Amino acid sequence: MTWTWFDATDALLAREVLQRGVAAVFLVAFVSTVNQFPALLGERGLLPVPAFLRRVRFRQSPSLFHWRYSDRLLLIVAWGGTLVAATLVVGLPQLGPPWVPMVAFLLLWAGYLSIVNVGQTFTAFGWETLLLEAGFIVAFLGSREVPPPVPVLLFLCWLVFRLEFGAGMIKIRGGREWRDLTAMEFHHETQPMPGPFSWHAHRLPRWAHRVEVVGNHVVQLGVPWFLFAPQPVASIAAGLIILSQLWLIVTGNFAWLNWITVVLAFAAVSDTSLRAALPWLPSSGGAATDGSGSSPLWWTLLVLAVTAGLVLLSIRPLVNLFSRRQLMNASFNRYHLVNAYGAFGTVTKVRRELIIEGTDAADPGDETGWREYGFRGKPGDPLRRPPQFAPYHLRLDWLLWFLALGVRDTAWFERYLERLLQGDRAALALLRENPFPDGPPRWIRVTVWRYRFTTGRERRETGAWWVRTRLGVLVEPMSLGE
Template identity: 55%
Template sequence: MDWFTAPDYWLSRLVFQRALAGLYLVAFLTAALQFRALLGERGMLPIPRYTARIPFRRAPSLFQLHYSDRFFAACAWAGCAVSAALLAGADSLLPLWSGILLWLVPWALYLSIVNVGQTWYAFGWESLLLEVGFLAAFLGNDEVAPPIVVLFLLRWILFRVEFGAGLIKMRGDACWRKLTCLYYHHETQPMPGPLSWFFHHLPQPLHRVEVAANHFTQLVVPVLLFTPQPVASAAAALMIVTQLWLVLSGNFSWLNWITIVLALSALRFPTTAPSVPSAPLWYEVLVLAVAALLLCLSYHPVTNMISRRQVMNRSFDPLHLVNTYGAFGSVSRIRHEVVVEGTLDDLPREDSEWREYEFKGKPGDPRHWPRQFAPYHLRLDWLMWFAALSPAYAGEWFGGLVERLLENDRATLKLLRRSPFPPDTPPRYIRARLFHYRYTTWRELRETGACWERVYVREWLPPTRLAYAADRM
């Protein structure tokens, strides 16, 4: 049936699938390298404790059936292996039905992780990866041309990502409507990148142009995705350029990259399509059934998107098949950071020596220039940004972090850039203090070499020893 497939998009499918497999690989690698301290049996938010109170129907996961750190590691590294195989094109070597099943393996494994990931996995890009990953399984391989309906649904996801983000900005912080949010955003974003300091110091008129361009890209351009070519490709290309600008300006995990990957599926590359047979009937029926299901599940996300009480980054089904997205509806005007310190003194005194823990991504030492980590996701660093906004955001896990620092827990210390204490000499007390951070000026940077200037605000957590660490939060 000629109406079912779009042969001209065979290269778009190839590029999209390989790029998506690369993001899967990053996601599973992040899980494999960080889970023990965050979610393991001795983690800050242990999975067994979570699955004991949350039923399977609310959070479907392999780990509802069995959990051990060894089993989680096996699942995470298996996800890495399958993702690497898909990146290498293994699905093209298999029959169509086997290729579909192979694509569903990383989706099922990552769903199992996200559904028990709790606060550490409560980000929109987790659901977005699952939604895109599920749909990608039905895009086919070299045995068939890409189905039109799946290409349409990928654009539907891209539309909701961009348009939803645009709406929540217009309905949220007034600075988006005044075009002034970028006066602050590059300085106060969760995890600045190596170029964020320079972005912050761009002239304010250019910041206003940035915001206006963002509104145009998120509120006007998405509609053009559903127009004929080459307009749809031009719209997708503009989104890619915008997302690359965001990639340069900060560390947003794989949020920008998966949006770029989605946009790639809407591009029609000027190349000759190979000759492939017609799609088998069973495949057509399967794709149409999946499309019907996803369109039905779109009701709640669309209702939320057009509501005046729009919420961002919400899943409406436990399989994360269709979700709602949006980011930075409000922008902080000042940056606070929680600085964690420890001492070896048996009893803290005013003249005690307090040594600071250094994190990999979050600002700490004012002289340490931010590094590029995205699309890799530093989960603890991101949650520390929320902790600085309010202790309520850290109530579940910060006590566990302090307890493990007091024990010099090896898995936890691996999440940090540097511990100020030898492995065999843990601190006797841990405290946390809140600081106000701001970017230095050009003159201050030349004179001091520091990209940040920080001022003490208040005590965030009083000196705490091991016996009481888990009870202080």
């Protein structure tokens, strides 16, 4: 990039991608909140926020809902965040002075922080924290009146470095399958939420899966160091990270994790490199409103003060990267700034699924009456092709995957089964298919099944994507009175 000590005049296109892309992810996150939060965490939710707030103080988990919580206020915050995010996606705040997009992004960060900090297990995902950190940093990229600040772009590169290198170190320190290059022989089949092309990826030959693992190690452990190299090396490194993330987007559903990583990698991409790869992109022009002017003193001092604070917060995450007891997806402060990331230190070898079933029969021992509830994302009907729903986040489906692995946090699950027996409309709205449209069942149970992808021959003969085998019963038949 053509950089002065502070102004990056060759990063105007990158700033557009960063600001609009992060705002688009915020939009998805707030829409997901509108659709799911009341049923999961609302006043009558599975883990009600009011009960949580009675146990936790503001300084432990900052949120505007400590002032007052209601489902109506939650929807006001979420719809307000959606509106602000939409204006940033179309680029309206970026047309003003640099403080306007800054305020807009800080509003998104504060609003979503308030949601995540009261979301308990339903918002305890690494990509929630990643979005908060990214939104805070991108707030200081300025508007079209000023060039993108070099310190902010470098800190975004540091964020991508922690995200990729942290994940790579977790794998090297984790299961043997990452060291003997067999991890991807299982991952596509056992990952939390397979997508439409996961079956095809799983059916690749063994040598291709080994190439996947080697490529993962190279991109996560080696390539991130080059994000800080001179151009065009930094742009090439970012391009390799983007390609690896696109493969993950095609072969799985990890909410917005991979999507926002693609966006953030543009912090290392220069406009010159981008136009060399995509020559049809428009020129930025030479007007000051296109960011080619110099930054005012007040803006320079503000950005330097913020980045200095972020550098201080980076000490613990930096130590964590090289610690033998490396933390994964951890926040070192209550505001989710400068965090530790990582995923899949070990790969599950066998896929187990929990199937919720109900029956109207007077005798629950009558196996002919049991009917299965269908979820939006997680595998159920073997004939149903795994859907594509990322970057949207299906929180209930994700937690059911963890529950099938043996996670013991089951209070919310017990309440969910009770809501299904009650025919609760909010609980049923989280499903793809309700097998009891005329009223709730008399009995409900949870069975455990082993799932595996069909072979090519099985797929052609049956049309099924999965073969499943019943392993047992997790929750014996229960009625509402029980």
